[in-house]
Amino acid sequence: MQELIKIEGGHRLEGEVTISGAKNATVALIPAAVLANAPVTIVGIPQIADVASLSGILEILNVDVTEVASDHLIIDPSHMVNVDLTADAVTKLRASYYFMGALLGKYGYCRMKMPGGCYLGPRPIDLHLKGFEALGAQVTYNEDDLCYTIKADHLKGTKIFLDIASVGATINIMMAAVYAEGRTVIENAAKEPEIIDVATLLNKMGARIRGAGTNVIKIDGVKNLSGCFHEIIPDRIEAGTFVIIAAACAKHMVIKNVIPQHLDALLSKLQDMNVNMKIDVDQITINGSPDLKPCHITTKPYPGFATDLQQPLTVLMTQADGDSVVKETIYPERFKHCGELNKMGANIEVGEASAVIHGATKLHAAQVKATDLRCGAAVVIAGLLADGVTEIGNVYHIDRGYSEIDRKLKELGAVIYREMVED
Ligand code: EPU
16 A cells, blocks of 8 residues: 545645744754753654654664654653664664764764665765764774664864765764864865754754854864753745745745745745745745746755755746756756656756756646655645646655645645555
């Protein structure tokens, strides 16, 4: 049996939606919490399958997790045991690799399976491992059980230059360095808002991290980290997805709990596309966008155009009159959504690390797949626009990253439901 999401398209959406806490911050904050030696309270947790997978890993590590409310966890690592992470939970998501930095930082030892996550082409972790080695760790990989062993007698601060400004490597090295002796300097660090959020949590716990959000991060090692309270930043990718949904299908939509500055690159392109928007301090209002113009985007590390939003934006481009172009510089193979959208009547040509979207095309219902999380967002938006009932398979990808998407869309007037069917 498999679960399908079905969407009856063509309904104009209207109303308000409140954005949840950031997935890509949450999946790092949960592993970061185990660096403390006392309970850490985190609020604004999104209801996504990745959180359930990470909670499963915490359970394996004998960390107490209390769910005070669906978006409010208390993580108490006081009785934690550093066991090998070889369970399937580790391979369900990419972010399980943050336990490498956290466990190495706290215990000088971590053994865990290769992390999983969306297939977006090759996603190496060499920069994470090089960073651990620079801090004094030895890394070995066992081909038989697909496990990494990372160990260090003593972690010592040093200068680490990242060849690529990797989000994951920046956060992982920051976590490994919080207890290291002396100062660690990460150069060419990634600048994504989620990195600032993780540094903020660690600093509230007692770490000494300066420069998060710039390309040079300095970490002065400390001897103890205690508990704290932390509220997660809003999810800029979920917010961007709803802004695109509103531009594609809404009469009037207010998107609440947003930090608009995190979306500058998207909002500037939407302005070029003629989307009718009002941007306030913490919300964005969209009021119909009848004459969409095509546009060109190139994905870049933050504050450039987010790769995670190029897939949803491609759908809006199918509704613009003329040729739009997407160039990918982060994940050259992140174009599987284009094949799915073409099944629904789009006219997209995929080239090398790029796609040309010939618009405007009318979309019709089809049987499609969420080949990865943001492809899932793209086919949901296409389903909302299409004539007929679109059937989306592999919905677990969508559930890994979009909190209560069915409820949020239903409240806006969408017709969306789930069905279990034979494989
Ligand atoms: N890279 C390397 N070596 C490394 C690490 C990265 O070559 O050791 C390369 C990657 O292959 C990629 C580039 O560097 O070409 C950037 O990768 P990065 O490490 O920044 O990505 P990530 O940490 O694996 C996070 C998000 C992704 C998001 C990217 C880029 C999480 C859990 N994931 O991935 O989010 O696309 O940053 O912004 O934070 C999503 O939410 O759908 C998603 C895939």
